[in-house]
Amino acid sequence: MWEFLTQRWADVAYRAFQHTSLVVQSVALATVVALLLAVLVVGVGRLRGVANTVSAIGLTIPSFALLGLVIPLVGIGTTPSIVIVTFYATLPILRNAVVGLDGVDDALLESARGMGMSPLASLLRVRLPLAWPVIVTGLRVSTQMSMGVAAIAAYALGPGLGGYIYTGLSQIGGANALNYALVGTVGVVLLALVLDGLLVVLARLTTSRGIRA
Amino acid sequence: MSVSADRAGETGGPAPEEGVDRTATPARVRPKRDWGLLVGLPLFVLATLAGWAIWRQTAGLDEIETRALDWATVRELTWEHIVLTVVSALLVVLVAVPLGVLLTRPGVRRLTGPVVGVANIGQAAPSIGLVVLLAMWLGFGFRTMVVALTVYAVLPVLQNTITGLLGVDRGLLEAARGMGMSKGNILLRVELPLAVPVIMSGVRTALILLVGTATFATFIDAGGLGELIDTGIKLFRYSILISGALLVALLALLIDWVGRVLEAVVRPKGL
Numbered sequence: 001m002w003e004f005l006t007q008r009w010a011d012v013a014y015r016a017f018q019h020t021s022l023v024v025q026s027v028a029l030a031t032v033v034a035l036l037l038a039v040l041v042v043g044v045g046r047l048r049g050v051a052n053t054v055s056a057i058g059l060t061i062p063s064f065a066l067l068g069l070v071i072p073l074v075g076i077g078t079t080p081s082i083v084i085v086t087f088y089a090t091l092p093i094l095r096n097a098v099v100g101l102d103g104v105d106d107a108l109l110e111s112a113r114g115m116g117m118s119p120l121a122s123l124l125r126v127r128l129p130l131a132w133p134v135i136v137t138g139l140r141v142s143t144q145m146s147m148g149v150a151a152i153a154a155y156a157l158g159p160g161l162g163g164y165i166y167t168g169l170s171q172i173g174g175a176n177a178l179n180y181a182l183v184g185t186v187g188v189v190l191l192a193l194v195l196d197g198l199l200v201v202l203a204r205l206t207t208s209r210g211i212r213a
Numbered sequence: 214m215s216v217s218a219d220r221a222g223e224t225g226g227p228a229p230e231e232g233v234d235r236t237a238t239p240a241r242v243r244p245k246r247d248w249g250l251l252v253g254l255p256l257f258v259l260a261t262l263a264g265w266a267i268w269r270q271t272a273g274l275d276e277i278e279t280r281a282l283d284w285a286t287v288r289e290l291t292w293e294h295i296v297l298t299v300v301s302a303l304l305v306v307l308v309a310v311p312l313g314v315l316l317t318r319p320g321v322r323r324l325t326g327p328v329v330g331v332a333n334i335g336q337a338a339p340s341i342g343l344v345v346l347l348a349m350w351l352g353f354g355f356r357t358m359v360v361a362l363t364v365y366a367v368l369p370v371l372q373n374t375i376t377g378l379l380g381v382d383r384g385l386l387e388a389a390r391g392m393g394m395s396k397g398n399i400l401l402r403v404e405l406p407l408a409v410p411v412i413m414s415g416v417r418t419a420l421i422l423l424v425g426t427a428t429f430a431t432f433i434d435a436g437g438l439g440e441l442i443d444t445g446i447k448l449f450r451y452s453i454l455i456s457g458a459l460l461v462a463l464l465a466l467l468i469d470w471v472g473r474v475l476e477a478v479v480r481p482k483g484l
Contacts, residue, residue, distance in 0.1 A: 049249070053250060056250070056469075057466065057469075059421070060421055060465050060466055060469045061462045061465060061466075062424065062425030062426075062428050062461050062465050063425065064425070064428040064429065064439060064442055064458075064461070065425075065428065065442065065457075065458040065461035065462045065465070066458070066462075067442075067458075068442040068445060068446070068454045068455065068457055068458030068461075069455060069458045069459070069462075071446065071454060072451045072454065072455060144337060147337065147339070148338075148339040148340060151339035151342065152339065152340070155341075155446070156446065162339065162341070165339065165341055165342045165345055166341075168349075169345045169348075169432055172345075172348070177349065178346075178349055181342060181349065182346065184339075184342055185339060185345075186338075188337070188338065188339050188342065189334065189335075189338050192337040193334065193337065
Protein backbone atom coordinates (compact mmCIF):
# COMPACT_ATOMS: atom_id res chain seq x y z
CA MET A 1 0.00 0.00 0.00
CA TRP A 2 2.69 2.45 1.06
CA GLU A 3 4.79 1.53 -1.95
CA PHE A 4 1.76 1.93 -4.19
CA LEU A 5 1.24 5.45 -2.89
CA THR A 6 4.85 6.57 -3.09
CA GLN A 7 5.24 5.20 -6.59
CA ARG A 8 2.16 6.95 -7.90
CA TRP A 9 2.15 9.92 -5.64
CA ALA A 10 2.11 12.46 -8.47
CA ASP A 11 -0.80 10.76 -10.19
CA VAL A 12 -2.77 10.36 -6.98
CA ALA A 13 -2.28 14.02 -6.12
CA TYR A 14 -3.24 15.06 -9.62
CA ARG A 15 -6.43 13.01 -9.54
CA ALA A 16 -7.31 14.30 -6.10
CA PHE A 17 -6.84 17.81 -7.45
CA GLN A 18 -9.00 17.05 -10.49
CA HIS A 19 -11.69 15.57 -8.30
CA THR A 20 -11.75 18.58 -6.02
CA SER A 21 -11.60 20.99 -8.89
CA LEU A 22 -14.50 19.27 -10.65
CA VAL A 23 -16.62 19.33 -7.51
CA VAL A 24 -15.78 22.89 -6.54
CA GLN A 25 -16.46 24.27 -9.99
CA SER A 26 -19.65 22.32 -10.45
CA VAL A 27 -20.96 23.27 -7.03
CA ALA A 28 -20.08 26.90 -7.68
CA LEU A 29 -22.01 26.78 -10.93
CA ALA A 30 -24.84 24.98 -9.15
CA THR A 31 -24.96 27.63 -6.46
CA VAL A 32 -25.39 30.40 -9.00
CA VAL A 33 -28.09 28.50 -10.86
CA ALA A 34 -29.86 27.50 -7.65
CA LEU A 35 -29.85 31.02 -6.22
CA LEU A 36 -31.23 32.52 -9.41
CA LEU A 37 -33.94 29.85 -9.52
CA ALA A 38 -34.71 30.31 -5.85
CA VAL A 39 -35.18 34.05 -6.23
CA LEU A 40 -37.48 33.37 -9.14
CA VAL A 41 -39.42 30.74 -7.20
CA VAL A 42 -39.82 32.89 -4.13
CA GLY A 43 -40.91 35.81 -6.29
CA VAL A 44 -43.51 33.82 -8.20
CA GLY A 45 -45.43 31.92 -5.57
CA ARG A 46 -46.96 29.43 -7.94
CA LEU A 47 -43.58 28.00 -8.88
CA ARG A 48 -42.97 26.76 -5.36
CA GLY A 49 -44.76 23.46 -5.83
CA VAL A 50 -43.02 22.92 -9.14
CA ALA A 51 -39.61 23.55 -7.58
CA ASN A 52 -40.33 21.14 -4.74
CA THR A 53 -41.52 18.43 -7.09
CA VAL A 54 -38.60 18.89 -9.46
CA SER A 55 -36.05 18.68 -6.70
CA ALA A 56 -37.74 15.67 -5.10
CA ILE A 57 -37.93 13.81 -8.40
CA GLY A 58 -34.50 14.95 -9.53
CA LEU A 59 -32.87 13.52 -6.45
CA THR A 60 -34.68 10.24 -7.06
CA ILE A 61 -33.02 9.63 -10.42
CA PRO A 62 -30.00 7.37 -9.88
CA SER A 63 -26.78 9.04 -10.95
CA PHE A 64 -25.73 6.07 -13.07
CA ALA A 65 -29.00 6.36 -14.97
CA LEU A 66 -28.56 10.07 -15.49
CA LEU A 67 -25.05 9.38 -16.72
CA GLY A 68 -26.57 7.00 -19.23
CA LEU A 69 -29.01 9.65 -20.40
CA VAL A 70 -26.36 12.36 -20.63
CA ILE A 71 -23.71 10.44 -22.56
CA PRO A 72 -25.68 10.36 -25.83
CA LEU A 73 -26.02 14.14 -25.59
CA VAL A 74 -22.51 15.19 -24.65
CA GLY A 75 -20.30 12.17 -25.29
CA ILE A 76 -17.85 10.80 -22.75
CA GLY A 77 -15.07 12.47 -20.82
CA THR A 78 -15.20 15.50 -18.59
CA THR A 79 -18.43 17.02 -19.86
CA PRO A 80 -20.84 14.37 -18.57
CA SER A 81 -19.14 14.61 -15.16
CA ILE A 82 -19.70 18.34 -15.03
CA VAL A 83 -23.29 18.03 -16.20
CA ILE A 84 -24.42 15.43 -13.71
CA VAL A 85 -22.47 16.76 -10.74
CA THR A 86 -23.93 20.21 -11.35
CA PHE A 87 -27.41 18.78 -11.78
CA TYR A 88 -27.42 16.98 -8.44
CA ALA A 89 -25.60 19.81 -6.65
CA THR A 90 -28.24 22.31 -7.70
CA LEU A 91 -31.16 20.53 -6.04
CA PRO A 92 -30.29 20.71 -2.32
CA ILE A 93 -29.08 24.30 -2.67
CA LEU A 94 -32.27 25.26 -4.46
CA ARG A 95 -34.42 23.63 -1.84
CA ASN A 96 -32.58 25.22 1.04
CA ALA A 97 -32.45 28.61 -0.66
CA VAL A 98 -36.23 28.57 -1.09
CA VAL A 99 -36.73 27.52 2.52
CA GLY A 100 -34.24 30.13 3.72
CA LEU A 101 -35.58 33.00 1.65
CA ASP A 102 -39.13 32.11 2.64
CA GLY A 103 -38.14 31.97 6.26
CA VAL A 104 -37.22 35.61 6.44
CA ASP A 105 -39.66 37.45 8.66
CA ASP A 106 -42.15 39.51 6.65
CA ALA A 107 -41.91 42.30 9.18
CA LEU A 108 -38.24 42.70 8.34
CA LEU A 109 -39.00 42.95 4.63
CA GLU A 110 -41.65 45.50 5.39
CA SER A 111 -39.18 47.55 7.43
CA ALA A 112 -36.71 47.33 4.59
CA ARG A 113 -39.36 48.67 2.25
CA GLY A 114 -40.24 51.32 4.81
CA MET A 115 -36.62 52.39 4.90
CA GLY A 116 -36.88 53.00 1.18
CA MET A 117 -34.96 49.95 -0.02
CA SER A 118 -35.67 48.84 -3.55
CA PRO A 119 -36.78 45.22 -3.95
CA LEU A 120 -33.31 44.35 -5.23
CA ALA A 121 -31.58 46.03 -2.29
CA SER A 122 -33.91 44.31 0.12
CA LEU A 123 -33.10 40.98 -1.54
CA LEU A 124 -29.37 41.50 -1.49
CA ARG A 125 -29.03 43.24 1.85
CA VAL A 126 -31.78 41.68 3.95
CA ARG A 127 -33.10 38.45 2.52
CA LEU A 128 -29.95 36.78 1.25
CA PRO A 129 -27.83 37.55 4.34
CA LEU A 130 -30.56 36.24 6.62
CA ALA A 131 -31.11 33.12 4.52
CA TRP A 132 -27.40 32.53 4.05
CA PRO A 133 -26.80 30.03 6.90
CA VAL A 134 -29.57 27.78 5.54
CA ILE A 135 -28.22 28.14 2.01
CA VAL A 136 -24.73 27.19 3.13
CA THR A 137 -26.13 24.07 4.77
CA GLY A 138 -27.54 23.14 1.38
CA LEU A 139 -24.15 23.86 -0.11
CA ARG A 140 -22.52 21.44 2.30
CA VAL A 141 -25.04 18.72 1.48
CA SER A 142 -24.44 19.34 -2.21
CA THR A 143 -20.69 19.21 -1.90
CA GLN A 144 -20.76 15.94 0.00
CA MET A 145 -23.07 14.41 -2.55
CA SER A 146 -21.03 15.73 -5.45
CA MET A 147 -17.87 14.02 -4.23
CA GLY A 148 -19.58 10.67 -4.66
CA VAL A 149 -21.40 11.53 -7.86
CA ALA A 150 -18.11 12.64 -9.36
CA ALA A 151 -16.65 9.24 -8.50
CA ILE A 152 -19.50 7.48 -10.27
CA ALA A 153 -19.32 9.76 -13.29
CA ALA A 154 -15.73 8.67 -13.81
CA TYR A 155 -17.19 5.59 -15.46
CA ALA A 156 -17.61 7.67 -18.59
CA LEU A 157 -13.87 8.39 -18.42
CA GLY A 158 -14.40 11.53 -16.39
CA PRO A 159 -11.64 13.05 -14.27
CA GLY A 160 -10.83 12.39 -10.63
CA LEU A 161 -10.37 9.61 -8.13
CA GLY A 162 -13.35 7.60 -9.34
CA GLY A 163 -11.16 6.30 -12.14
CA TYR A 164 -9.07 4.45 -9.55
CA ILE A 165 -12.12 2.65 -8.23
CA TYR A 166 -13.06 1.45 -11.71
CA THR A 167 -9.45 0.48 -12.39
CA GLY A 168 -9.49 -1.57 -9.21
CA LEU A 169 -12.73 -3.19 -10.30
CA SER A 170 -11.44 -4.13 -13.73
CA GLN A 171 -8.21 -5.51 -12.31
CA ILE A 172 -9.76 -7.57 -9.53
CA GLY A 173 -7.41 -10.43 -8.75
CA GLY A 174 -4.44 -8.37 -9.90
CA ALA A 175 -1.71 -7.21 -7.55
CA ASN A 176 -2.79 -3.60 -7.27
CA ALA A 177 -6.56 -3.90 -7.54
CA LEU A 178 -7.17 -3.44 -3.85
CA ASN A 179 -4.77 -0.51 -3.68
CA TYR A 180 -6.51 1.25 -6.53
CA ALA A 181 -9.98 0.79 -5.06
CA LEU A 182 -8.83 1.72 -1.58
CA VAL A 183 -6.97 4.84 -2.62
CA GLY A 184 -9.92 5.93 -4.75
CA THR A 185 -12.50 5.36 -2.04
CA VAL A 186 -10.57 6.62 0.95
CA GLY A 187 -9.28 9.55 -1.08
CA VAL A 188 -12.82 10.66 -1.81
CA VAL A 189 -13.77 10.35 1.86
CA LEU A 190 -10.78 12.43 2.94
CA LEU A 191 -11.40 15.08 0.32
CA ALA A 192 -15.04 15.24 1.36
CA LEU A 193 -14.06 15.77 4.98
CA VAL A 194 -11.56 18.48 4.12
CA LEU A 195 -13.99 20.30 1.84
CA ASP A 196 -16.72 20.11 4.44
CA GLY A 197 -14.39 21.56 7.04
CA LEU A 198 -13.51 24.40 4.69
CA LEU A 199 -17.18 25.05 4.07
CA VAL A 200 -17.85 25.28 7.79
CA VAL A 201 -15.15 27.94 8.01
CA LEU A 202 -16.50 29.66 4.93
CA ALA A 203 -19.98 29.61 6.41
CA ARG A 204 -18.73 31.32 9.53
CA LEU A 205 -16.81 33.94 7.64
CA THR A 206 -19.61 34.76 5.26
CA THR A 207 -22.46 34.79 7.74
CA SER A 208 -23.53 38.30 8.58
CA ARG A 209 -22.16 39.30 11.96
CA GLY A 210 -25.56 40.16 13.36
CA ILE A 211 -26.87 36.58 13.11
CA ARG A 212 -23.67 34.70 13.80
CA ALA A 213 -24.18 32.12 16.47
CA MET B 214 -18.22 16.21 10.56
CA SER B 215 -21.29 16.44 11.84
CA VAL B 216 -24.66 15.51 12.56
CA SER B 217 -24.95 19.00 13.68
CA ALA B 218 -28.35 20.24 14.50
CA ASP B 219 -28.06 22.89 11.83
CA ARG B 220 -28.18 20.17 9.23
CA ALA B 221 -31.16 18.44 10.51
CA GLY B 222 -34.31 19.53 8.92
CA GLU B 223 -32.90 22.07 6.57
CA THR B 224 -33.33 19.94 3.55
CA GLY B 225 -36.02 17.43 3.09
CA GLY B 226 -36.36 14.44 0.96
CA PRO B 227 -34.14 11.81 -0.43
CA ALA B 228 -30.83 12.20 -2.15
CA PRO B 229 -29.66 10.31 -5.15
CA GLU B 230 -27.88 7.18 -4.26
CA GLU B 231 -24.63 8.96 -3.81
CA GLY B 232 -26.34 10.04 -0.76
CA VAL B 233 -24.19 11.09 2.02
CA ASP B 234 -27.56 11.62 3.02
CA ARG B 235 -27.30 14.22 5.56
CA THR B 236 -30.55 15.27 4.10
CA ALA B 237 -32.16 12.45 6.00
CA THR B 238 -34.63 15.01 7.16
CA PRO B 239 -35.10 14.31 10.73
CA ALA B 240 -37.70 16.38 12.37
CA ARG B 241 -39.25 17.84 9.33
CA VAL B 242 -41.83 15.43 8.13
CA ARG B 243 -44.47 17.29 6.33
CA PRO B 244 -47.82 16.01 7.40
CA LYS B 245 -49.39 17.46 4.29
CA ARG B 246 -49.82 14.80 1.65
CA ASP B 247 -48.72 15.68 -1.79
CA TRP B 248 -51.62 14.21 -3.72
CA GLY B 249 -50.28 15.41 -7.05
CA LEU B 250 -47.21 13.25 -6.66
CA LEU B 251 -49.08 10.37 -5.11
CA VAL B 252 -51.40 10.06 -8.08
CA GLY B 253 -49.33 11.66 -10.81
CA LEU B 254 -46.14 9.73 -10.29
CA PRO B 255 -47.41 6.22 -11.08
CA LEU B 256 -49.38 7.57 -14.04
CA PHE B 257 -46.28 9.28 -15.39
CA VAL B 258 -44.21 6.14 -14.90
CA LEU B 259 -46.81 3.94 -16.60
CA ALA B 260 -47.20 6.30 -19.53
CA THR B 261 -43.44 6.52 -20.08
CA LEU B 262 -43.10 2.78 -19.74
CA ALA B 263 -45.84 2.27 -22.30
CA GLY B 264 -44.07 4.69 -24.62
CA TRP B 265 -40.86 2.76 -24.24
CA ALA B 266 -42.60 -0.56 -24.84
CA ILE B 267 -44.13 0.75 -28.06
CA TRP B 268 -40.75 2.01 -29.20
CA ARG B 269 -39.21 -1.34 -28.33
CA GLN B 270 -41.81 -3.17 -30.42
CA THR B 271 -41.60 -0.94 -33.46
CA ALA B 272 -38.02 0.31 -33.64
CA GLY B 273 -35.72 -1.35 -36.12
CA LEU B 274 -33.15 -2.79 -33.76
CA ASP B 275 -30.13 -4.72 -34.91
CA GLU B 276 -29.29 -8.14 -33.63
CA ILE B 277 -27.21 -7.05 -30.66
CA GLU B 278 -29.80 -4.55 -29.52
CA THR B 279 -32.60 -7.04 -29.94
CA ARG B 280 -30.78 -9.51 -27.78
CA ALA B 281 -29.87 -7.00 -25.07
CA LEU B 282 -33.40 -5.64 -24.93
CA ASP B 283 -35.16 -8.97 -25.18
CA TRP B 284 -38.40 -8.84 -23.20
CA ALA B 285 -37.50 -11.76 -20.99
CA THR B 286 -34.09 -10.29 -20.26
CA VAL B 287 -35.50 -6.91 -19.36
CA ARG B 288 -38.10 -8.53 -17.15
CA GLU B 289 -35.49 -10.61 -15.39
CA LEU B 290 -33.13 -7.68 -14.85
CA THR B 291 -35.96 -5.58 -13.47
CA TRP B 292 -36.95 -8.36 -11.13
CA GLU B 293 -33.36 -8.78 -9.91
CA HIS B 294 -33.17 -5.06 -9.33
CA ILE B 295 -36.37 -5.08 -7.31
CA VAL B 296 -35.30 -8.08 -5.25
CA LEU B 297 -31.96 -6.47 -4.43
CA THR B 298 -33.70 -3.29 -3.37
CA VAL B 299 -36.43 -4.90 -1.29
CA VAL B 300 -34.25 -7.48 0.45
CA SER B 301 -31.71 -4.83 1.40
CA ALA B 302 -34.42 -2.45 2.54
CA LEU B 303 -35.82 -5.08 4.88
CA LEU B 304 -32.35 -5.79 6.24
CA VAL B 305 -31.73 -2.08 6.70
CA VAL B 306 -34.86 -1.73 8.79
CA LEU B 307 -34.03 -4.87 10.76
CA VAL B 308 -30.60 -3.50 11.59
CA ALA B 309 -31.21 0.21 11.92
CA VAL B 310 -34.39 0.37 13.98
CA PRO B 311 -33.24 -1.91 16.83
CA LEU B 312 -29.86 -0.20 16.79
CA GLY B 313 -31.56 3.17 17.00
CA VAL B 314 -33.71 1.95 19.89
CA LEU B 315 -30.63 0.65 21.66
CA LEU B 316 -28.71 3.87 21.16
CA THR B 317 -31.48 5.95 22.67
CA ARG B 318 -31.79 3.92 25.87
CA PRO B 319 -30.49 5.68 28.95
CA GLY B 320 -26.95 4.67 29.72
CA VAL B 321 -26.07 3.93 26.11
CA ARG B 322 -27.09 7.34 24.91
CA ARG B 323 -23.56 8.64 25.33
CA LEU B 324 -22.56 6.49 22.39
CA THR B 325 -25.11 8.02 20.05
CA GLY B 326 -22.92 10.95 19.00
CA PRO B 327 -19.79 8.94 18.23
CA VAL B 328 -21.69 6.15 16.43
CA VAL B 329 -23.61 8.52 14.19
CA GLY B 330 -20.47 10.57 13.63
CA VAL B 331 -18.53 7.57 12.42
CA ALA B 332 -21.46 6.45 10.29
CA ASN B 333 -21.57 9.91 8.77
CA ILE B 334 -17.93 9.81 7.79
CA GLY B 335 -18.46 6.35 6.32
CA GLN B 336 -21.36 7.72 4.36
CA ALA B 337 -19.00 10.10 2.58
CA ALA B 338 -17.50 7.05 0.84
CA PRO B 339 -18.70 6.78 -2.74
CA SER B 340 -21.14 3.90 -3.10
CA ILE B 341 -19.26 2.43 -6.05
CA GLY B 342 -16.09 2.29 -3.93
CA LEU B 343 -17.92 0.47 -1.17
CA VAL B 344 -19.33 -2.05 -3.64
CA VAL B 345 -15.94 -2.72 -5.23
CA LEU B 346 -14.11 -3.04 -1.92
CA LEU B 347 -16.71 -5.40 -0.47
CA ALA B 348 -16.61 -7.47 -3.63
CA MET B 349 -12.85 -7.85 -3.22
CA TRP B 350 -13.38 -9.01 0.32
CA LEU B 351 -16.51 -11.18 0.01
CA GLY B 352 -16.41 -12.16 -3.64
CA PHE B 353 -18.87 -11.38 -6.42
CA GLY B 354 -22.56 -12.06 -6.37
CA PHE B 355 -25.98 -11.32 -4.95
CA ARG B 356 -25.05 -11.72 -1.30
CA THR B 357 -22.15 -9.29 -1.43
CA MET B 358 -24.34 -6.76 -3.17
CA VAL B 359 -27.01 -7.07 -0.49
CA VAL B 360 -24.35 -6.54 2.18
CA ALA B 361 -23.00 -3.47 0.38
CA LEU B 362 -26.47 -2.02 -0.10
CA THR B 363 -27.45 -2.64 3.49
CA VAL B 364 -24.31 -1.04 4.86
CA TYR B 365 -24.76 1.89 2.56
CA ALA B 366 -28.38 2.62 3.43
CA VAL B 367 -28.38 2.02 7.18
CA LEU B 368 -27.46 5.55 8.17
CA PRO B 369 -30.59 7.47 7.15
CA VAL B 370 -32.87 5.01 8.94
CA LEU B 371 -30.62 4.84 12.00
CA GLN B 372 -30.36 8.59 12.20
CA ASN B 373 -34.07 9.12 11.78
CA THR B 374 -34.90 6.42 14.30
CA ILE B 375 -32.74 8.19 16.85
CA THR B 376 -34.14 11.60 15.99
CA GLY B 377 -37.69 10.29 16.06
CA LEU B 378 -37.31 8.57 19.41
CA LEU B 379 -35.54 11.51 21.00
CA GLY B 380 -38.23 13.79 19.63
CA VAL B 381 -40.99 12.12 21.63
CA ASP B 382 -42.35 14.47 24.25
CA ARG B 383 -40.89 13.63 27.68
CA GLY B 384 -44.22 14.50 29.22
CA LEU B 385 -45.90 11.68 27.31
CA LEU B 386 -43.35 9.18 28.55
CA GLU B 387 -43.92 10.37 32.07
CA ALA B 388 -47.66 10.01 31.61
CA ALA B 389 -47.21 6.49 30.25
CA ARG B 390 -45.06 5.59 33.22
CA GLY B 391 -47.63 7.11 35.52
CA MET B 392 -50.26 4.87 33.94
CA GLY B 393 -48.14 1.94 35.04
CA MET B 394 -46.82 0.92 31.64
CA SER B 395 -43.66 -1.14 31.64
CA LYS B 396 -40.58 0.04 29.79
CA GLY B 397 -41.16 -2.40 26.96
CA ASN B 398 -44.75 -1.31 26.69
CA ILE B 399 -43.80 2.34 26.62
CA LEU B 400 -41.34 1.64 23.82
CA LEU B 401 -43.75 -0.40 21.72
CA ARG B 402 -46.96 1.50 22.37
CA VAL B 403 -45.83 5.09 22.85
CA GLU B 404 -42.31 5.83 21.67
CA LEU B 405 -42.10 3.82 18.45
CA PRO B 406 -45.57 4.72 17.13
CA LEU B 407 -44.84 8.39 17.70
CA ALA B 408 -41.49 8.08 15.96
CA VAL B 409 -42.90 6.21 12.95
CA PRO B 410 -43.32 9.24 10.66
CA VAL B 411 -39.70 10.28 11.11
CA ILE B 412 -38.46 6.70 10.77
CA MET B 413 -40.49 6.22 7.59
CA SER B 414 -39.01 9.31 6.05
CA GLY B 415 -35.61 7.72 6.67
CA VAL B 416 -36.83 4.47 5.10
CA ARG B 417 -37.91 6.36 2.00
CA THR B 418 -34.49 7.96 1.73
CA ALA B 419 -32.92 4.53 2.15
CA LEU B 420 -35.12 3.08 -0.61
CA ILE B 421 -33.92 5.76 -3.03
CA LEU B 422 -30.31 5.13 -2.11
CA LEU B 423 -30.84 1.40 -2.55
CA VAL B 424 -32.55 1.45 -5.92
CA GLY B 425 -29.85 3.76 -7.25
CA THR B 426 -26.90 1.91 -5.82
CA ALA B 427 -28.32 -1.40 -7.04
CA THR B 428 -27.40 -0.26 -10.56
CA PHE B 429 -23.80 -1.16 -9.67
CA ALA B 430 -24.81 -4.75 -8.96
CA THR B 431 -24.00 -5.59 -12.56
CA PHE B 432 -20.31 -4.82 -11.92
CA ILE B 433 -20.11 -7.69 -9.45
CA ASP B 434 -22.35 -10.15 -11.29
CA ALA B 435 -25.36 -9.53 -9.11
CA GLY B 436 -27.72 -8.58 -11.93
CA GLY B 437 -30.07 -5.65 -12.08
CA LEU B 438 -30.88 -3.05 -14.68
CA GLY B 439 -27.44 -1.49 -14.43
CA GLU B 440 -26.40 -4.19 -16.88
CA LEU B 441 -28.22 -2.45 -19.71
CA ILE B 442 -26.49 0.85 -18.98
CA ASP B 443 -23.14 -0.87 -18.72
CA THR B 444 -23.67 -2.78 -21.96
CA GLY B 445 -24.88 0.37 -23.64
CA ILE B 446 -21.77 2.30 -22.68
CA LYS B 447 -19.39 -0.52 -23.52
CA LEU B 448 -20.89 -1.27 -26.92
CA PHE B 449 -21.70 2.36 -27.53
CA ARG B 450 -25.31 1.51 -28.39
CA TYR B 451 -27.45 4.42 -27.45
CA SER B 452 -30.66 2.43 -27.75
CA ILE B 453 -29.50 0.00 -25.04
CA LEU B 454 -27.94 2.75 -22.94
CA ILE B 455 -30.98 4.99 -22.95
CA SER B 456 -33.36 2.08 -22.41
CA GLY B 457 -31.38 1.02 -19.37
CA ALA B 458 -31.13 4.53 -17.96
CA LEU B 459 -34.80 5.14 -18.58
CA LEU B 460 -35.91 1.89 -16.97
CA VAL B 461 -33.72 2.48 -13.93
CA ALA B 462 -35.05 6.00 -13.57
CA LEU B 463 -38.64 4.79 -13.87
CA LEU B 464 -38.04 2.05 -11.33
CA ALA B 465 -36.51 4.58 -8.95
CA LEU B 466 -39.54 6.83 -9.31
CA LEU B 467 -41.83 3.89 -8.72
CA ILE B 468 -39.91 2.84 -5.61
CA ASP B 469 -40.05 6.42 -4.39
CA TRP B 470 -43.79 6.30 -4.92
CA VAL B 471 -44.06 3.05 -2.97
CA GLY B 472 -42.10 4.76 -0.21
CA ARG B 473 -44.53 7.66 -0.20
CA VAL B 474 -47.52 5.33 -0.05
CA LEU B 475 -45.92 3.32 2.75
CA GLU B 476 -45.25 6.54 4.60
CA ALA B 477 -48.92 7.44 4.37
CA VAL B 478 -50.20 3.97 5.23
CA VAL B 479 -47.91 3.16 8.14
CA ARG B 480 -48.45 6.42 9.96
CA PRO B 481 -50.40 5.70 13.14
CA LYS B 482 -53.96 6.97 13.05
CA GLY B 483 -53.65 9.33 15.97
CA LEU B 484 -51.01 11.42 14.23
